[in-house]
Amino acid sequence: MATLKPVRGTQDVLPAENRQLRYVESVAFGVAQIYGYGEISTPIFEFTDVFARTLGDTSDIVTKEMYSFEDRGGEGITLRPEGTAGVARAVMSGGLQQDLPLKLFYRGPMFRYERPQKGRRRQFGQVGVELIGVAGPLADIEVIALGHQFLDRLGVGAQVTLELNSLGDTQSRAAYRDKLVDYLQGFEDQLSDDSRERLTRNPLRILDSKNEGDRKIIGGAPVLSDCLNDESRDFFDAVKAGLEKLGIAFEINSRLVRGLDYYCHTAFEFTTNDLGAQGTVLAGGRYDGLFEQMGGRETPGIGWAAGVERLALLTGETVAAPRPVAVVPVGNEAEAAALDLTQELRRAGVAVDLGYSGNMKKRMKRAGNLDARFAVLLGQDELARGAATIRDMDSGEQSEVSLSQVAEHLRQSGA
RNA sequence: GCGAAUGUAGCUCAACUGGUUAGAGCACCGGCUUGUGGUGCCGGGGGUUGGGGGUUCAAGUCCCCUCGUUCGCCCCA
Known part of the structure; x- marks a missing residue:
């Protein structure tokens, strides 16, 4: 592990x-x-x-x-x-x-x-x-x-x-650096270890120290803006x-x-x-x-x-994933039709998820977990009529739509 | 690199001064409901308590080491 x-x-x-x-x-x-x-x-x-x-x-x-x-x-x-x-x-x-x-x-x-x-x-x-x-x-x-x-x-x-x-x-910075080092050298033995080391290496950085003792000393230090x-x-x-x-x-x-x-x-x-x-x-x-x-x-x-x-x-904000449409086939014969419909919708630019397996209840639950906006239900009854049932997952309202109209219907509903 | 805290199920946390098979909520899976999710009820899976070593009759609990995380220092976005 x-x-x-x-x-x-x-x-x-x-x-x-x-x-x-x-x-x-x-x-x-x-x-x-x-x-x-x-x-x-x-x-x-x-x-x-x-x-x-x-x-x-x-x-x-x-x-x-x-x-x-x-x-x-x-x-x-x-x-x-x-x-x-x-x-x-x-x-x-x-x-x-x-x-x-x-x-x-x-x-x-x-x-x-x-x-x-x-x-x-x-x-x-x-x-x-x-x-x-x-x-x-x-x-x-x-x-x-x-x-x-x-x-x-x-x-x-x-x-x-x-x-x-x-x-x-460059000129101003160099002038200030000299002044600052002059000042700080008077307190060399009081500076923190880190800052004492920076005195020669990178004195400007001492100004940024969070060490309490350093800060006291810095309080009286010459100010950069005076050297511009x-x-x-x-x-x-x-x-x-x-x-x-x-x-x-x-x-x-x-x-x-x-x-x-x-x-x-x-x-x-x-x-x-x-x-x-x-x-x-x-x-x-x-x-x-x-x-x-x-x-x-x-x-x-x-x-x-x-x-x-x-x-x-x-x-702190969370960004929600886009809400898909879930295609839910009911029964084995509907799976082939569901695959066709899914592909058609995706080609039309609709985000579609299909529960890959399980009975209708499972697939509906998955659709809910995906925060699907609509579910498209395909069963024997609908297929016999060349139609599908579209369920609004928020309101629970359902309506039957002819298969050829599903993409258009979803688009108009904002999916 | 330095100092301190912390580490138990996927997540959030329990487990009195070390004492039998480590619990709960949420999540997940199944059932009530074999064409309907989000509420309810019933049931289930899941943990070598971060890892290793030690003390002890007995360790999630104590000690040491190690890894990760968190907070501060350093530094920086």
């Missing part, structure tokens, strides 16, 4: 749950299309370099969370831990930089070797968008508005808060003004830094308090340095990704 279990952090998704997940994805894609995005699919695995070089050597994803292996040809391969790097690689491989700006939507599984928790799996679904090739703040505004509208359409708008920050351009140069500040102001104009509420969170190295300027997260520790539901930011870092031409970009399972948990 133990060996028949799925690998830790993975799970089998049955039809009822899949309907919810597909629903989340389809809402996302629907809204993305309204904004002019087309869907791109990239491979589920890439050369390890694609992720290692873009995410940064200091990110936790690269240092301990990647599913990496060597394939039979000796190539270093990694199951994608996120979507942006693969999309950027595809844009460069395909020469798509000639077609800027690009508006791309993606969906699919991602893989991270993490300790599973509620809303956190080793294989999980993401939907995401990337707007590539637009340097101005209008891109940031549109991408955030798209995320906002998506969450709204899903019906979780009231449960989430948009947090916003600016990391500034004029250009970065103007950019951020423009983004904020745009969101206000669109009526999209946000909170400035100066401690918001993204985990991945390629981000600059705008960083944002839609978070909720309804999912325990995994509160981030949709997050993204601007990544103007990414393409260069991958060895390509400098190309600005901004995007976000959202966790499909987390959003499905948040909506």
